[in-house]
Amino acid sequence: MKRFLGRKLFLSILGISLLGSAHAQEAKDTLALTLDKALQVAMDENPTIKVSNKEIELKKVANKEAWQTLLPQVDINGQLNHTIKAAEMNLGGQSFKMGKDNSNTVNAALAVSLPLFAPAVYKTMSLTQTDIELAVEKSRASKLDLVNQVTKAYYQLLLTQDSYLVLKESYQVAEENYKVVCAKYSQGTVSEFDKISAEVQMRSIKPNLISAENAVTLAQLQLKVLMGITSDVTLKINDELMRYESGVFANQLTEDLEGLKNNSTIKQLELNQTLLNKNLGIAKMGFLPTLSMSLNYQFQSLYNSNLNLFNYSWGNSSAMVFNLSIPLYKAKNFTKVKSTRIQMTQLELTKIDTERKLNMQATAYRNNMAKSSEQVVSNRETVMQAKKAVQIAGKRYDVGKGTVLELNSSQVSLTQAQLTYNQSIYDYLVAKADLDQLFGKE
DSSP states (O other): OHHHHHHHHHHHHHHHHHHHHHHHHHHHHEEEEOHHHHHHHHHHHOHHHHHHHHHHHHHHHHHHHHHHTTSOEEEEEEEEEEESSOEEEEETTEEEEESOTTEEEEEEEEEEEEEEEOHHHHHHHHHHHHHHHHHHHHHHHHHHHHHHHHHHHHHHHHHHHHHHHHHHHHHHHHHHHHHHHHHHHHHTSSOHHHHHHHHHHHHHHHHHHHHHHHHHHHHHHHHHHHHTOOTTSEEEEOOOGGGGHHHHHHGGGOOOSSGGGGOHHHHHHHHHHHHHHHHHHHHHHTTSOEEEEEEEEEEEEEEESSSOGGGSOOEEEEEEEEEEEOOOOOHHHHHHHHHHHHHHHHHHHHHHHHHHHHHHHHHHHHHHHHHHHHHHHHHHHHHHHHHHHHHHHHHHHHTTSSOHHHHHHHHHHHHHHHHHHHHHHHHHHHHHHHHHHHTTOO
């Protein structure tokens, strides 16, 4: 009896554990999502951001390599030379052996070299620092681009979800109307034409409803890819485009005074100009002298007949050498200075052209936002009027003064008005997201 109770208790505990694990797994695979949450996940999981961060680390390593050039370089060299037959020299009828046959000569040296004056290295150190700043700006550009893509993908998902709900509601209303008409047709109060019209209206919405459902699935997959999460995670979004309507009019009251000051493309062009200026300085450093010092300490043992290094007779020598190099003429230096100046002129012209194009894009985005905000107001009124028209048409049809065509037409107008209303809010939000990216807003 006790064994039976113990087994029953064990199975109960096991069942509760498995049930809790199942609920935990279900909660884990469902992600409650907002726009801020989507952006946060994308910043943590998207591979593009990770690659750009690694690029910054790579530039920092290159910066260390630049200043490490000024550190002393220490080398230890060893050489064992076994002479099989020494060379013989004949001078004035007398022969001299240039060594000893079947002997070993060993050399061991310690060499230390240090640059004392290297102007090109000093300029390169400042160059790599600017290179790090450029890598950081490119990383910021990747983040801004990802924010723009995730934001628009999130709004796209909201648009598809809202469109699906509008069409679903329209289909349900058409289905209810069809049931009512069928009931009246069976009683002989309406004609067969009304019944057919109601059925056609209901069936004509079904393909659009299926397409909207597929659009929701594709929008979810696109957002998952940008966020860097797997497709088996279920996204749960309790949001709708209508909630962003107040922001449409609030944003009209604010004006960006900084303009393109924080635009990533302009910043990268400015950093590239700085790099070219420093490259020009490095090219000019090629006309300056360089000074380096080297210290050599050497052990040497000659003409040994065996390989027992500990029994050799060793001698040592040391030397300190200063090496001064003064460039008198090197045509490559002049060519490099000239080509760098041409590149600087090209980059300046590119920057002017880019600023003009970006200002044109900013104007286009602002115009789209203004047009969309006007459409939001107009479409909202249209939706309200369309709802009233549906109510009036329904009452007219109920009392026998209206036709089913009027009822269907009013319902189609309402559906179209709701879809257009959601589209106008979406258009505004997308233009606002593009404008924010253009102005470099994080």
